[in-house]
Amino acid sequence: MDFTLSKEQEMARTLFRDMAENEIKPLAADIDEQERFPKEALELFKKYKMMGIPYPKEYGGAGCDTLTYEMALEEICKVCAATGTMLSAHISLGTWPIVKFGTEDQKKKYLPKLCTGEYLGAFALTEPGAGTDASGQQTKAVLDGDHYVLNGSKIFITNAGYADVYVVFAMTDKSKGNHGISAFIVESKFPGFSVGKKEKKMGIHGSATCELIFENCIVPKENLLGQEGKGFGIAMATLDNGRIGIAAQAVGLAEGALDETIKYVNERKQFGRPLAKFQNTQFQIADMVTKTKAAQLMLYRAALAEETKGAKNKRYSEEAAMAKLFCASTAMDVTTRCLQLFGGYGYTREYPIERMMRDAKITEIYEGTSEVQRMVISKYAMG
């Protein structure tokens, strides 16, 4: 077993770090304050062919591996978690199901545009009455000749309003429960599709989170993703993959908070000496660095599980759930304790630490709450 990165992974990490530090970090506070979409970062990712980092070159992807993609999210989220959310919702949630479950025609039609960023992707599963219990889908899809007609609404949809392509889940046969759910590739320009209310959130202000409304929305029959009734499986498989992205975001947040805090405790003086000279500070930092490193190892293990098991079409739900559970709780714990070390200044918007703490909370909630991860893990552990 070898914990070293390959030369290309190492060089890619340096690239992501430089890019995050020089291009994304200077915008992070403004994006948060103005609650605006990180459009500059989107252009940057398009320019440097980062919208399809882990996907095959034949479809316009960069042809890198899963770990490299997760490291990109980690480095970006060190400086701006909202920008990371935009990218991971596009790559892990909006594009992945088409890579994995799309027909050759669907792949040829959508992937080159998604991988170059001409299209932004999104994923629409959650409904007002179907959050953690995703099986309670109310959105309906009825086959009518050469198209399906979708009716219903979705909430908390990341990238909504900016995305061009949404993977949408709807009931094609309510009597079959989970087995009656199907997945569709829905373009924002399809008739009957509209974007509703934008949510005002505690954190990740730059991420667009809105309601989607389907009013007799016409979706061509060929845009059914996978087979009819297989949508729930597609959603769960996609979330396994997406959860690793959230784990990467969480690790990035913890690392970013530590970077800021280590800088601060060396500068800030109380009782005549820098905070860094107090043993409380040293021990806090030691514990947090250790925990964050452990989280990073969980993340990388899950990324490698996706790479190896995913290639054999096997699930890696357990690794993904553990990584997300542990990394998210680490992000929340570390950002909270870092803010405490900042004291009163940490509570102000003069420093990024309060933003990081607000942003960290969502990692314990979206793409399956920590409680859902525990359900998945206990099922694997206890049978």
Added chain:
Amino acid sequence: MNIVVCVKQVPNTNEVKLDPKTGTLIREGVPSIMNPDDKAGLEAALELKDNTGAHITVVSMGPPQADAVLREAMAMGADDAYLVTDRAFCGADTLATSTTIAAALKKIGKTMKIDLIITGRQAIDGDTAQVGPQIAEHLGIPNVSYAQDIKVDGDTVTVKRQFEDRYHVVKAKMPCLVTALGDMNKPRYMTPGGIFDAYRENEVKQITRKDLDVEDTQIGLKGSPTRVAQSFPKQLKGKGTIVTPDGADAAADYIVARLEEKFII
């Protein structure tokens, strides 16, 4: 158009640490980067490629691990890479280095016509600014140094050449060599896919001693007439103060006051 860009791997530090006994650079623990002036030269070449189309070959002389800067160059968009490497090249001063690189370029020139050679002005680890112009001398081609801007029109290059207080605009017929200033542009980033291709699909070709038409006395330590007598870190000078007094009398008063403060008068 075929452009060759010469790049050097250097330690990433402006505070160069020297071994007090040997006077040589301590490289351990210092991350290596592409020399900033060279990177700007590469960016200038990539812009020419973007605008008019060009084939870009990057060349570096150094130890085997210097292949990292060549892979980086390919990940930024260079098409081809050569590493000039051999134990026989060790200990080279600027003359032996330029002799070796010029011989390597002659070899590369046998497989393709080289129109333009771009090097950085100087490397941050040696600061000589000699290797680029010396390569041009060895090859018998024009050299334009200190480029702030490079334009190509037909078979000529037009270079905006920077001086301390002014620019010269110089035209040269290709083939020629141009040395680039680090602040002439903002080099692009690599792409992640470019990095993976650079390591997994592209090749860094090696040029060794036996490939070059040079005498043993011209290369490595033997070909190096320069001996470094002593290396030492530069004493940092204090920052000057710029004031804008209101008229000559005020300026004189200001100077007198400062001199009195320091008990000079």
